[in-house]
Amino acid sequence: MDLIAGLLGEWSADYNVFSCLFRIFLATLLALIAGTERSTKFHSAGIRTFICVSLASVLSALGDIYLISRLSVPVPLLCPAVIIGIAVISTNTILFSSKNQLRGLTTSVGLWCIGILSILIGYGLYTVGVVAFLLFLLVIMLLPRFEKHMKRNSVYLEAHIELKSREGLQVFIHSLRQFGLKINDIEANPAYVNSGLGVYSVSMRVADPALRKKSHAEIVQAISAMETVAYIEEIV
Numbered sequence: 001m002d003l004i005a006g007l008l009g010e011w012s013a014d015y016n017v018f019s020c021l022f023r024i025f026l027a028t029l030l031a032l033i034a035g036t037e038r039s040t041k042f043h044s045a046g047i048r049t050f051i052c053v054s055l056a057s058v059l060s061a062l063g064d065i066y067l068i069s070r071l072s073v074p075v076p077l078l079c080p081a082v083i084i085g086i087a088v089i090s091t092n093t094i095l096f097s098s099k100n101q102l103r104g105l106t107t108s109v110g111l112w113c114i115g116i117l118s119i120l121i122g123y124g125l126y127t128v129g130v131v132a133f134l135l136f137l138l139v140i141m142l143l144p145r146f147e148k149h150m151k152r153n154s155v156y157l158e159a160h161i162e163l164k165s166r167e168g169l170q171v172f173i174h175s176l177r178q179f180g181l182k183i184n185d186i187e188a189n190p191a192y193v194n195s196g197l198g199v200y201s202v203s204m205r206v207a208d209p210a211l212r213k214k215s216h217a218e219i220v221q222a223i224s225a226m227e228t229v230a231y232i233e234e235i236v
Contacts, residue, residue: 031055054117079119152216181206
C-alpha cells in the first residue's frame with residue numbers, strides 16, 4: 001500500500017467517492033502551489049491554467065480506473081489523450097522575447113509535469129506524486145539561482161547588443177576580437193529586422209586568459225564603452 005494511503009486509512013486506497021474527492025483536492029492543491037509560483041514571476045501560464053491541467057489529468061485517471069475496473073476496458077484511454085493534449089497546449093506558452101530569448105520553456109514543461117503528477121495522484125500513488133512535486137518545486141525555485149551563478153562564471157557569454165548603426169558591425173566585431181573575445185555566433189535580432197537599427201544577439205567565448213579573471217559584468221561594461229555600441233545587456 002502507498003505510504004500516505006497507509007497513514008490515511010484503507011478508504012484512501014479504495015475507489016470510492018471520498019478517495020476520489022481527496023485525490024481531486026490534493027492534485028488541485030499542488031497545482032495551486034505550482035501555478036502561484038509561476039504567476040509571481042509573470043509567466044504566461046498561471047494559477048488557473050495549472051489547476052485546469054491538473055483537474056483534467058486527475059479526472060482522466062479516475063475515469064480510466066472506472067473504465068478498467070467496472071467496464072472491463074483493457075487499457076487506459078483517457079490519460080494518454082490528456083498527456084498528449086497537455087503537451088500540445090503547453091507549447092503555446094513558449095515565446096521569443098524582443099531580445100531573442102526563449103521564454104516559457106520551463107513553464108511549458110512544468111504544465112506537462114503537473115499533469116503527469118496529477119495522474120499519479122488520481123491512480124492513488126500519493127507518496128510518489130507528493131515527493132515528485134517537492135522535487136519539481138526544488139527545480140523551479142532554487143536551481144535558477146545556481147544556473148545563473150554558473151553562467152556568470154562561465155567563459156561563455158551571450159549578450160543583447162544594440163549598435164549605433166548597422167555599418168558599425170565590422171568595426172564592432174574587430175573590437176571584440178582585439179579585446180580578447182571569440183565570437184561563436186552573431187545573429188540579427190528578428191524583432192528589429194525592419195527597424196533600421198543594428199540589434200544583434202551575440203554569443204562569445206573569453207579567449208584571452210587574462211580576461212578570464214574579470215567578471216561578466218566587467219566585460220559587459222568594457223564592451224558598452226566601445227565606440228560602436230549604444231546598449232548592451234547580458235542574456236542569462
